[in-house]
Amino acid sequence: MTGFEATRGWAQSQDAADPLRAFRDEFHIPPHHGRETLYFCGNSLGLQPKGVRAAVEAELADWSELAVEAHFRGRSPWMHYHEYVRDTMADVVGAQPHEVVAMNTLGVNLHLMMVSFYRPTVERPAILMEAGAFPTDRYALESQVRFHGFDPATDLIEIQPDGPGGTLSMAAIEQAIAEHGHRVALVVLPGVQYRTGQVFDLAAIVRLARAQGCLVGFDLAHAVGNLPLALHDSGADFAVWCTYKYLNAGPGAVAGCFVHERHATADVPRFAGWWGHDKSTRFQMGPQFVPTPGADGWQLSNPPILALAPLRASLDVFTRAGMPNLVAKSRRLTSYLDWLIRSRLDDTLDIVTPNDPQQRGAQLSVRVRAGRDAGRALFGYLEQQGIIGDWREPDVIRLSPTPLYNRFADCLGAVEAIEAWRGTQA
Known part of the structure; x- marks a missing residue:
């Protein structure tokens, strides 16, 4: 410019x-x-955002005045509270509303996603990632490899930077996928590399990985609210992100998760929780877990209202801007x-x-x-x-x-x- x-x-x-x-x-x-x-x-x-205080105080008022009844009779009934951020979050990340959910924190969501989408075999035990990844990713991926009985020394493959300042070229990613793809169960890369600020082409990475039979997930901590994203069109299997950076939802805020709609009703392994159960029968309290279709089916517990209120206030700013x-x-x-x-x-x-x-x-x-x-x-x-x-x-x-x-x-x-x-x- x-x-x-x-x-x-x-x-x-x-x-x-x-x-x-x-x-x-x-x-x-x-x-x-x-x-x-x-x-x-x-x-x-x-x-x-200046609107956060009023958003949190509204929920505190409902808690003080209605107590448990605020789940149903509050100004914004708590029973459906996580749904109030769904559409705007989907717009920000370029997804269908049923593909996104606000829950947990980024590290927790990354582990939950790997329960479902890192399914290593003797023939395909490996995870492919970038060298110098943010520590959360490195620790989580290594621990998952060990948990499944494989060796990170051989089965956690790190793509070394080859560009100026420690950046990573698309050619290096392509070469790594071509060389190791037959052994890779899952590719996990960032949307933005946290130290260098380099942006990665998500759709191109997905195309390369899927051609080798690999599943693909992204850590979008530094990308959400920062870049134009098209998660649904990218074809990624999943993505995770925090909301306290560009989304301004506050320290340690509730994180976000994307699961592509092709997995909406898939029979995949998962760590199940009550709030992930089909909401039409959730309160029947049955012993059989029936997941809600879409990303909601990966929820564990009911939403943290006081933590979601700031995210809701911030996303309102994004909608207007x-x-x-x-x-x-x-x-x-x-x-x-x-x-x-x-x-x-x-x-x-x-x-x-x-x-x-x-x-x-x-x-x-x-x-x-x-x-x-x-x-x-x-x-x-x-x-x-x-x-x-x-x-x-x-x-x-x-x-x-x-x-x-x-x-x-x-x-x-x-x-x-x-x-x-x-x-x-x-």
Whole structure:
């Protein structure tokens, strides 16, 4: 993208013309010494929507006034509460409503999905993943391989990065699937690699894996609410994600899960729970588990109302803003930050994240050229200035200009702060 200018006036004019600018006022921006922070950490924990407090207090009021009867007579009856986020969640991830459910946390959902979709045999014992995956994924996949009596040394296959900054090319993924596919029971890859910010082509990965007879699941923790997704059309067997990053549902919020509709009534192994039972007969309390068709059939327990209320409030913001509009602004904001860094800080920072907007979301991962110690020093300096990103070992600073509440002026302010730090290092 071209036409950018590195001036305060230009950045402010872009913010004034932004059709999504009013949404920033719907979030609590943390203060820093009498002014607002420049918050670039929505990829780790999204800011609190102002509508959350009223949403939670409404459920507290129903609890205090109605107690158990709020399941049926509340303003939003609790019996069906998880269904209130279903349609919007499905829109955000590009799925059919019956293919998604909000439940548990990401790690729990990943294990539940592998109970159903990692079914290793002597001939096909392996899981294929990326090297350097987020620890939750690495721990979960390794533990599942061990649980089934196989050896992670041979049956947890990690695709090594082969691109600039530790990125992973599609050619490397294709080669790994071609080489190992005959032994692979399940492919598990991210939508966005957490450290590099690289986006993966989900549909292409599914096509390659299915041609080799592999099932496919995705961890979309850094992709949901960030990228245009089409989970149903991708053909993935399952996907899991958290909702406290770009979806702004709060720390440790209820996670999300996708199960493709071809598995809606499939007789697959699963860990069963009462709330996953067919809701038309759930309260008959019978001993025989009959799963609800679709993703709801993987639920274990009744929904956590006080944890779902913030997600419901946040998804309302997404409905009004519209994912296409958010993605369009995100690409322009991230491109502006990318351009500023390359044009003004090229001697100080290396950008790890791909330059192609189609291969990244609202995240730029950078390394300080002077090394890890200098990187830690810069990160600490930015915190002192009220500029909040995050650090990922061994040497990456992540900055995520999130379209719901970040501005062009924020991007310029962050770069000016890094320039000021550079001046102290001379």
